[in-house]
């Protein structure tokens with residue numbers, strides 16, 4: 512069998528696409544190690560959006576004049592790019608949302624309110640971002656369903672052995688899990704979870720916010736029913752995200768937002784709803800942002816997700832090795848083979864906010880806090896962590912600077 516290694520990306524060369532990465536902070540180039548939170552934007556995306564706003568912008572789907580047609584083509588072209596990016600069987604199954612959070616809320620409200628009730632169980636995990644926990648808690652409280660969480664082991668990996676016991680507690684109707692943990696970088700075995708969910712007759716909702724920007728995501732291979740992700744984490748603009756869902760589920764679902772564009776006909780006493788995907792896109796959409804989302808997909812697809820994944824894997828392996836040499840650092844999460852480019856750690860005796868502050872003086876941007884995963888913080892026994900995360904423009908030199916910065920933290924505060 513031929514072994515293919517992904518083409519390597521040239522992070523130094525790619526940095527020229529990102530204006531901020533050329534800036535100096537206190538005389539040092541910026542080491543932006545917070546891409547899990549949001550990525551920098553390449554000039555290709557920004558230029559395309561400016562061009563779109565200048566020459567192709569009008570409201571979509573309504574106008575018969577040519578500018579409106581051009582705008583509609585740009586918007587619907589982006590939908591086709593999103594569909595191809597995740598191997599969706601049909602563009603009708605791709606709904607533009609503001610972000611991953613709104614995509615998950617759409618499922619929780621649109622599917623959950625009508626289909627959950629007393630005795631039903633929604634399974635999430637201890638790793639979940641609040642975006643894939645709080646909507647389920649809320650809809651469960653409105654419907655009388657309950658929420659159970661798959662616990663993690665000490666490496667931050669899901670303990671799937673508990674699934675059968677949870678299933679005995681009620682009718683499992685929803686399983687909602689992330690593909691990649693935004694705090695620990697854990698890559699979850701979603702295909703196995705899909706098999707469990709479907710054996711229960713449950714739907715599987717996958718939060719791909721931390722996966723889609725970094726590794727190939729194929730909704731058909733995953734076997735999920737819904738999948739959510741955001742543009743701003745994959746070099747695209749804020750204000751755009753996507754929900755993919757199986758057509759038969761979306762068709763049977765109630766709309767989430769109501770008003771203009773999502774209707775077929777309206778009388779004073781009755782409204783019928785538009786076909787997919789428009790039924791879920793009420794009001795004027797973030798048109799240029801959806802367009803920019805499509806351009807960002809082109810940008811990262813051209814670099815190649817296998818190359819991006821391999822680059823981040825190499826950086827993560829390097830960083831884990833380097834951090835392991837520092838006896839005052841405790842790294843949370845799984846070994847590199849089962850981890851994406853995200854590293855959360857504790858610096859002995861120093862609050863993560865102080866760590867991040869001192870690193871900022873060195874021109875190193877990391878995130879400090881609970882990362883919207885408070886139940887996970889409770890499980891880890893900490894209030895917060897410091898988190899470094901990588902993307903296609905991250906460099907090994909930045910890992911070295913992080914390590915040097917942490918030694919300074921220890922010297923000043925440790």
Ligand SMILES: Cc1ncc(COP(=O)(O)O)c(C=O)c1O
Nearest residue numbers: 610611612640642693720721741
């Ligand atoms: C795993 C995960 N899910 C969901 C979200 C929410 O994404 P957004 O804020 O773009 O809606 C995030 C954002 O950090 C995330 O990391």
